[in-house]
Structure formats: C-alpha cells, structure tokens
Amino acid sequence: MKTELIDRIYECSFVPELWPGVLDELAHLTDSRGGLLFSARDRVLKWTASANLNDIFRSYVEDGWFSRCPRRICLFGKTLPAFFVEHDFWTQEQLDSNPIYRDFFRPRGLGWSAGTGLQLPTGDHIVFSIERDHSRGPIEKERVELLNELRSHLARSAFVAARLGLQRARGAKEALTAMGLPALLLGQDGTVIEANPLIEDLPDHLQWRAQNRIALADGHANELLRAALAALDTNAELSVRSFPLRDADDKAALVVHLIPIRRSAHDIFAGSYALLVVTPVSAPAAPPVELMRSLFDLTVSEARVARGLAVGETLEEIAVSGGVAISTVRSQLRQVLEKTGCARQAEVVSLLANVTLDRSTARN
Numbered sequence: 001m002k003t004e005l006i007d008r009i010y011e012c013s014f015v016p017e018l019w020p021g022v023l024d025e026l027a028h029l030t031d032s033r034g035g036l037l038f039s040a041r042d043r044v045l046k047w048t049a050s051a052n053l054n055d056i057f058r059s060y061v062e063d064g065w066f067s068r069c070p071r072r073i074c075l076f077g078k079t080l081p082a083f084f085v086e087h088d089f090w091t092q093e094q095l096d097s098n099p100i101y102r103d104f105f106r107p108r109g110l111g112w113s114a115g116t117g118l119q120l121p122t123g124d125h126i127v128f129s130i131e132r133d134h135s136r137g138p139i140e141k142e143r144v145e146l147l148n149e150l151r152s153h154l155a156r157s158a159f160v161a162a163r164l165g166l167q168r169a170r171g172a173k174e175a176l177t178a179m180g181l182p183a184l185l186l187g188q189d190g191t192v193i194e195a196n197p198l199i200e201d202l203p204d205h206l207q208w209r210a211q212n213r214i215a216l217a218d219g220h221a222n223e224l225l226r227a228a229l230a231a232l233d234t235n236a237e238l239s240v241r242s243f244p245l246r247d248a249d250d251k252a253a254l255v256v257h258l259i260p261i262r263r264s265a266h267d268i269f270a271g272s273y274a275l276l277v278v279t280p281v282s283a284p285a286a287p288p289v290e291l292m293r294s295l296f297d298l299t300v301s302e303a304r305v306a307r308g309l310a311v312g313e314t315l316e317e318i319a320v321s322g323g324v325a326i327s328t329v330r331s332q333l334r335q336v337l338e339k340t341g342c343a344r345q346a347e348v349v350s351l352l353a354n355v356t357l358d359r360s361t362a363r364n
Helices: 002-011 016-029 051-062 071-077 092-097 099-108 141-163 172-179 197-201 219-231 288-295 300-310 315-322 326-340 345-355
Strands: 034-041 044-049 110-119 125-133 183-186 192-195 206-209 213-216 242-246 252-260 274-280
Touching (some): 002 141, 002 252, 016 141, 034 051, 071 110, 071 125, 092 099, 099 110, 110 141, 125 141, 141 172, 141 252, 141 274, 172 183, 183 197, 213 219, 219 242, 300 315, 315 326, 326 345
Antiparallel strands (some): 034 044, 034 125, 110 125, 183 192, 252 274
16 A cells, blocks of 8 residues: 555656545544645746635634745744644644634634645745644654655655646647756667656766667766666655766765656656756755755654764764664664765765755855
C-alpha cells in the first residue's frame, strides 16, 4: 500500500489535479479531514486542497487569513525535515488566544494540523498541511511519523509541480522548458529521451557519452545516480533520489534530484522513466538550514546528526542532546555518509560547511 501511495505522489508531479486525492490519503493516515499544498514563487501563490476543504481554504486565501497566519513562518523556522504540530510552536493558552485559530479554524470545525515547509534556493516556497477537526484533538506523534516517512517523496513531487505552476504537463518539451532549471528525461536504461537547453550550461558536471547517455563528472554522484535509477522499481521507499554534485575542488556545487515518472504521467512522457533536475545548493535568499533539510534526502534523525556535525558537536554530544545511544548516532552517521556521497566524517563537516556558504558573499 505504501509503495502504491508513493507512486501516486510522484504521479502528481505532472498531473497536479490528482493532488486532492493524495492529500485525502494523507488525511486518512492521520485521521484528519483533509490536506493542503501551497506553493509560492516570486509572490505568486498557487494552492490545491482536498475537495472537502476547498471552499474553506479559498476563503482562507482570498479573505486575507493566509497572509496573517503565523503557521508557515513557524514551519520555515524549524531546522529539521519533518512535519510539526501546533504544540511544537505554542502553548494551549497561546492557541486559545490566537486570532487565526479562534476566529477562522475553530468556527469551521478545524484547529489541529501537521505541517511541513520547504524553502528552496530556487526561490520556491512549499507548504504541506494536514488538517484535523478540533473535536478530534491534536494529531498524535505516531501519525506524524507516518507523514515523515513520506516527506522526501512529497517534497520532490511538490517541487516539480510547483515549477510547473501546479498545471498539468502537456508534453515533454513544454514541461522541461517550464522547469526553468537544467533538466532531462531518462529512459529506463539510462538513455536521454529529451533535455532542455539549460543542461548545456553544465559542461563541468555532466558528460555526454555514446548512445545518448550521460555521466556525472563527480564519480560518487554518478554511482548514486545509477543506483537510484536501478532502485526506482525495486525499492521505491528507500532509494536515494537527491544527492550533492561536487565540483573539481570537492565542494558541493549542485544537487541532483531524480523524480520517477509514474502511472498516468507515462502518457505525457512516452518512453521516459524518470526526470532528472539539477538545482543550486546556495542562493542569497536561501537560509543555510534549508539546504540541508531540503536537498539531501535525510530523515529527521539523520538531519539532526548532520546539523550537529556542522556546528562542531561530537557524536557523543549529539547522542546526549538527542537522548539516544552513541551506537544509534553512529548508525545514523553511516546513512548521512551514504546519502551525501562522503567517505569520512570530516568530509561531511567540510561538505556542509561549503553548502551553508553564501557563494555571492564569498566572491566579494
């Protein structure tokens, strides 16, 4: 069932009218009423919702409640790639006196949620929110964890959908152009089906090979790409699909995202198996923590370890602060090494230090 849901999530990348159904499934997992997806770039807001929440959240947006609501600000302020609930931000007394909850959500029977935000270097701001009836009580931790298990898939799919303006892709060329980022379509055997002109801007990172194939100049990233392609059908839940692409100086320069083409999206991209999109790792408007939480496919626990290393904590200190055994932290570190393409702990520290550097400042 989970694999089928992941397939439907990726189908929404190119067929966004299917998002309401997927949001309903996420709501069902958490015993909630429905879900929402907000996407904003260059002050243009797009959104979609479960059918039974559509009228409520049209009012939320059009009547000015969205612009006054503090939830998305709180979500973007968190440093872990996770879904959060109200009590992660506010006491019960603060909730009771919050005008958005008091005057908008509760009169409509709502009032509890689980949400997550992504603020990407591309300028895309994305929020998922699952809304539960106030009478049902807060969303339980174990149900939030079900959402966290799906978060990286939701993030990748929503990123593509956001770049397409939550509009259905009408063909390969149009979709690749709308991405506005270097992108190409791959067949199941790794051959390039279609590419947009921006791919040609990456001669130092991407090499064209015989029989219309590509290779990444970063050898380890290339291995991760091949492994991810091979795992798309065999291990849909666990295959690493977002990973750093390092330059000749071994510094993170870009991030590769591999998005499977699933179900009805095959009708749009005949013969294609996956979309490969390349994004920057830094931009002046992108807060450093967002790079780590959004681009490296880390779980909540793995991101906590990576963040600790980036600020100079030892593994022992990370274990104590997280209330877990040192053996657990070492296991999480191994996963961080694998997902970031590093061989040693020192390389992770160096990589993250480079990623959090504002390159526009560094050049001055």
